[in-house]
Amino acid sequence: MPVLEKDGAQIWRRHTLREKLVRWFGWLLGLLVFAICWQIISQSTTWFFVWDAPRIANDIWTRATPPRWEYITxxxxxxxxxxxxxxxxxxxxxxxxxxxxxxxxxxxxxxxxxxxxxxxxxxxxxxxxxxxxxxxxxxxxxxxxxxxxxxxxxxxxxxxxxxxxxxxxxxxxxxxxxxxxxxxxxxxxxxxxxxxxxxxxxxxxxxxxxxxxxxxxxxxxxxxxxxxxxxxxxxxxxxxxxxxxxxxxxxxxxxxxxxxxxxxxxxxxxx
Structure with missing residues (x-):
């Protein structure tokens, strides 16, 4: 939006200072909410099972393949x-x-x-x-x-x-x-x-x-x-x-x- 300087010249600015502050405040508020939610989720998560998930998934995959084709009847x-x-x-x-x-x-x-x-x-x-x-x-x-x-x-x-x-x-x-x-x-x-x-x-x-x-x-x-x-x-x-x-x-x-x-x-x- 055009903003008038002291000498009367117009300078194009995308946002005013107030709009910039509001946007930065919104981003900070969003990051704060994300951090709080992540902390709550982390406290109720057993991270050992999360890190061990690839091994478990691979074990299930080896047990599940090949499919039991005769069961299709x-x-x-x-x-x-x-x-x-x-x-x-x-x-x-x-x-x-x-x-x-x-x-x-x-x-x-x-x-x-x-x-x-x-x-x-x-x-x-x-x-x-x-x-x-x-x-x-x-x-x-x-x-x-x-x-x-x-x-x-x-x-x-x-x-x-x-x-x-x-x-x-x-x-x-x-x-x-x-x-x-x-x-x-x-x-x-x-x-x-x-x-x-x-x-x-x-x-x-x-x-x-x-x-x-x-x-x-x-x-x-x-x-x-x-x-x-x-x-x-x-x-x-x-x-x-x-x-x-x-x-x-x-x-x-x-x-x-x-x-x-x-x-x-x-x-x-x-x-």
């Missing part, structure tokens, strides 16, 4: 359960997220004062709790198994899908809605012919994207007893069967890569 059902958990959970979430999204959008909610805050509360509450925590709660309520995993994935996905959908609803072209309204169409007809066609590409993209995410999340739900291939991973880890662990990780990697490829192809076709 026992992974067909678990990986199928994992795919079912992700797929069914996504479908249930979409069915529940669509009405929540319409209730949360400013231009479609019946009441911005009462109903919209409730819908937003549902979106925030379901998004703020991780699927593993939902799975732990549901296992305590309905017992372990695939069903608990499906419901956990569904609840976790409602807020994600509803948030993206209600933002898409609020960003629609209102000229089309006004044109259909001018014909004397009812509220439901306006929604069916003026709003839904505009958000269908966003809906399809959100559905595929969330399914891709749920594939990753469902692979670890078995660690807490919610079924799927994570249950096999937990069992193998408990008995230190490292060759089985490495094979399970490879299968999980293959499933995630496949889901990523499928979602990319579908999104490319939509866009």
């Amino acid at each position: 026992q992974l067909g059902r678990p990986i199928w359960d994992t795919l079912n958990i992700a797929t069914l959970g996504t479908i249930i979430a979409l069915f529940l997220a669509v009405p929540v999204a319409f209730l949360a959008a400013r231009n479609t909610t019946p009441s911005a004062l009462f109903i919209r805050p409730v819908a937003l509360l549902i979106i925030v509450s379901t998004r703020s709790i991780n699927s593993l925590i939902w799975a732990l709660l549901l296992i305590a309520i309905i017992g372990p198994g695939v069903f608990a995993g499906v419901i956990a994935i569904a609840i976790r996905s409602i807020g994600f899908c509803a948030k993206l959908l209600y933002e898409a609803i609020e960003e629609i072209d209102h000229a089309q809605v006004e044109a259909i309204t001018a014909t004397g169409a009812s509220r439901w007809q306006v929604m069916a012919y003026g709003i839904v066609p505009q958000i269908m590409p966003a809906f399809a993209g959100v559905a595929v994207f969330r399914w891709d995410i749920n594939i990753r999340e469902s692979t670890v739900l078995g660690l807490v007893g919610a079924g799927g291939i994570g249950l096999q991973l937990s069992s193998s880890l408990n008995v230190l069967a490292w060759p089985q662990v490495s094979l399970i990780l490879l299968v999980i990697l293959a499933a995630v890569v496949l889901s990523e490829w499928v979602s990319a192809k579908v999104r490319g076709a939509i866009i």
